[in-house]
Amino acid sequence: xxxxxxxxxxxxxxxxxxxxxxxxxxxxxxxxxxxxxxxxxxxxxxxxxxxxxxxxxxxxxxxxxxxxxxxxxxxxxxxxxxxxxxxxxxxxxxxxxxxxxxxxxxxxxxxxxxxxxxxxxxxxxxxxxxxxxxxxxxxxxxxxxxxxxxxxxxxxxxxxxxxxxxxxxxxxxxxxxxxxxxxxxxxxxxxxxxxxxxxxxxxxxxxxxxxxxxxxxxxxxxxxxxxxxxxxxxxxxxxxxxxxxxxxxxxxxxxxxxxxxxxxxxxxxxxxxxxxxxxxxxxxxxxxxxxxxxxxxxxxxxxxx
Amino acid sequence: xxxxxxxxxxxxxxxxxxxxxxxxxxxxxxxxxxxxxxxxxxxxxxxxxxxxxxxxxxxxxxxxxxxxxxxxxxxxxxxxxxxxxxxxxxxxxxxxxxxxxxxxxxxxxxxxxxxxxxxxxxxxxxxxxxxxxxxxxxxxxxxxxxxxxxxxxxxxxxxxxxxxxxxxxxxxxxxxxxxxxxxxxxxxxxxxxxxxxxxxxxxxxxxxxxxxxxxxxxxxxxxxxxxxxxxxxxxxxxxxxxxxxxxxxxxxxxxxxxxxxxxxxxxxxxxxxxxxxxxxxxxxxxxxxxxxxxxxxxxxxxxxx
Numbered sequence: 001x002x003x004x005x006x007x008x009x010x011x012x013x014x015x016x017x018x019x020x021x022x023x024x025x026x027x028x029x030x031x032x033x034x035x036x037x038x039x040x041x042x043x044x045x046x047x048x049x050x051x052x053x054x055x056x057x058x059x060x061x062x063x064x065x066x067x068x069x070x071x072x073x074x075x076x077x078x079x080x081x082x083x084x085x086x087x088x089x090x091x092x093x094x095x096x097x098x099x100x101x102x103x104x105x106x107x108x109x110x111x112x113x114x115x116x117x118x119x120x121x122x123x124x125x126x127x128x129x130x131x132x133x134x135x136x137x138x139x140x141x142x143x144x145x146x147x148x149x150x151x152x153x154x155x156x157x158x159x160x161x162x163x164x165x166x167x168x169x170x171x172x173x174x175x176x177x178x179x180x181x182x183x184x185x186x187x188x189x190x191x192x193x194x195x196x197x198x199x200x201x202x203x204x205x206x207x208x209x210x211x212x213x214x215x216x217x218x219x220x221x222x223x224x225x226x227x228x229x230x231x232x233x234x235x236x237x238x239x240x241x242x243x244x245x246x247x248x249x250x251x252x253x254x255x256x257x258x259x260x261x262x263x264x265x266x267x268x269x270x271x272x273x274x275x276x277x278x279x280x281x282x283x284x285x286x287x288x289x290x291x292x293x294x295x296x297x298x299x300x301x302x303x304x305x
Numbered sequence: 306x307x308x309x310x311x312x313x314x315x316x317x318x319x320x321x322x323x324x325x326x327x328x329x330x331x332x333x334x335x336x337x338x339x340x341x342x343x344x345x346x347x348x349x350x351x352x353x354x355x356x357x358x359x360x361x362x363x364x365x366x367x368x369x370x371x372x373x374x375x376x377x378x379x380x381x382x383x384x385x386x387x388x389x390x391x392x393x394x395x396x397x398x399x400x401x402x403x404x405x406x407x408x409x410x411x412x413x414x415x416x417x418x419x420x421x422x423x424x425x426x427x428x429x430x431x432x433x434x435x436x437x438x439x440x441x442x443x444x445x446x447x448x449x450x451x452x453x454x455x456x457x458x459x460x461x462x463x464x465x466x467x468x469x470x471x472x473x474x475x476x477x478x479x480x481x482x483x484x485x486x487x488x489x490x491x492x493x494x495x496x497x498x499x500x501x502x503x504x505x506x507x508x509x510x511x512x513x514x515x516x517x518x519x520x521x522x523x524x525x526x527x528x529x530x531x532x533x534x535x536x537x538x539x540x541x542x543x544x545x546x547x548x549x550x551x552x553x554x555x556x557x558x559x560x561x562x563x564x565x566x567x568x569x570x571x572x573x574x575x576x577x578x579x580x581x582x583x584x585x586x587x588x589x590x591x592x593x594x595x596x597x598x599x600x601x602x603x604x605x606x607x608x609x610x
Contacts, residue, residue, distance in 0.1 A: 210559055
C-alpha cells in the first residue's frame, strides 16, 4: 500500500451537518491549505437546493476561486440539475451515489433503490461523456440508521449494476458508522472481485469508534482511496453522537507512521483543523490537532507510566 | 477469534491519571457492575505508595470487598512490597512489567531495563510459586513518550527473557499510544513465535486515534486477550491529550457486532461509563455510552444522509 489516495470531504460531508454556515472566504482559506497539503482530492461542496442546505449554497461560487494545485476538486451531485451546475463552475470529479437501504434511498431521493441506481448510472455516463472523472458510491453499504442491518447482497447488487454499466471507480460508504472490520474486508473483497481493474474508495464514519480500524480493513481488502474529513468534521452536533467522518490528519499521521504517503504535509491540515475547532467553538473529534504529531515539539502526549 | 479475554483496567490505569480521588464506596459500586458484566478480569488497583499515588491508596481495602463473580481480580505490582500486600488481600492475578525504553524504565523504577527484567522475573516466579496467576508485560513496547522510536528488538529481548524464565502469559503495552497496526501485527507475531503455547495480551492507548485499529491488528496476530478501560479512562486531563485507554464498552460493542463475546453484558459497563463521566464532569473518550449501542432505542446515531 505505497500509494493510497486521500480524498478530503470535510467541507462537504462535514459542514452540511453544522447549523452555523461557514462564510465563503473562510471556506476558501481552508480549501487553499487543504489543496496545498498534497492530498489528492478535495471536495468543495455539493449541488443541492440552496434554501434546503444553506451550508452548501456557495458551492458554484467557490469552485472557480479555489487555487488549483495538484489536487482534483470534487463535488457531490444528487441529480441532473447538479451536473449542469457542475459543468458551469469547473468540477474535476463528480461523486454520486445510491443507498443500499430502501428507506434511506426514499428519504434522501424520493426514489427506491432500483430507480435511483438507473438514474445515477445515466448521470455517471453523461459526466464521463463530458470528459469528467466520476466516482459512484453505494451509501449505507454496511448498515443503516433507519433499517439497521443491510444485507451485503443489497450493496453488491448496486455495485454489480455500476460495473456492468462500465463504471470503474466505486466507493462504499458507511453512512451510519455501523461497519466492523471483518464486514469491511469481506464486502470490499466481493466488490473488487466483480471485475479486474476496479478502483475502490472507502468512506467511514467514526460514530461508534471504528472509523480508522475500518480504513485499515479496507486497505487489506485492496482499497486504494480513503475519504476523510479535516478535524473529523461530520458528527451531528445536535445529538449525543460525537463521531464524525474519519479524521484526515489522524488518518494521514497514522499512514505516515507506517511509511505511506510521506509526501502529504500534515501542518496545513492541522492548521485548518485548529481553525475549524475555533470557528465552531468546540473540541472536534480529531486527536492530532490537539496532541501534535508524534515526535513534534508540541506533542509528547502519553508519556505517562 | 471466538473467545477473546477482556481485561478491564480503567479503575487502575484510568483513575491513576485523575486528580480527583474516587472514594472507595464509589469504586466498589463501579467494580460490582464491571464484574457483573461478564468481562473476564477486572483490575482493582495497584500497590504503590499511598502518598505518591493517592488514587490507589485504597487498593488493599478494596480487594476483600469486591463481590467475586466469575471474573478474576487483578492488580498491578511494581515491587516485592506490592506482592506482600497483594498476598494479604486476595489478588487473583498479578500484572507486572518492564519498560522497553531505558529512559522510561529509569524514570518509573530507578532501574535500567536489564535489572528491571531480572527483578520482575524473580517476582513473577515468587507469585507463581504462591499459586497465583501472573501476567508479565513489556511496557512502551511500540514507542516511548521520552525516547520516541523503540526498536522492536528491545521489546523482543525482554519477551525472550520472560519466556526463557518459563513465563507463559505475556503482554505488550503501548504506553505512549505510538503503535500502528502493521507494527502491532509484526511485533506480536514475533513474540508469539518465541515458544508454543504462549498467551498474549494487548494493551493500547488511543492517544493518536489508533487504539481499536491496533486491537484488531493484535487479534490478527494471534493475541487472545485485550486490556481496556471503561469509558476510555486513562487520558491525561491536564494536557491536550484526550485519548485514554481503548474504551471497554466501545471495544466489546465492536467485537459483538462481529459475533465475538455475545455473553458480555454491555449495559452495566455503559452504566459505569455514564457514572464516570458524571463523576468527573466531562465527556469521556468513549462513544457508546453517549450514542447507545447500534439498534438500541437510545441510539440511532448516524442516520443522516
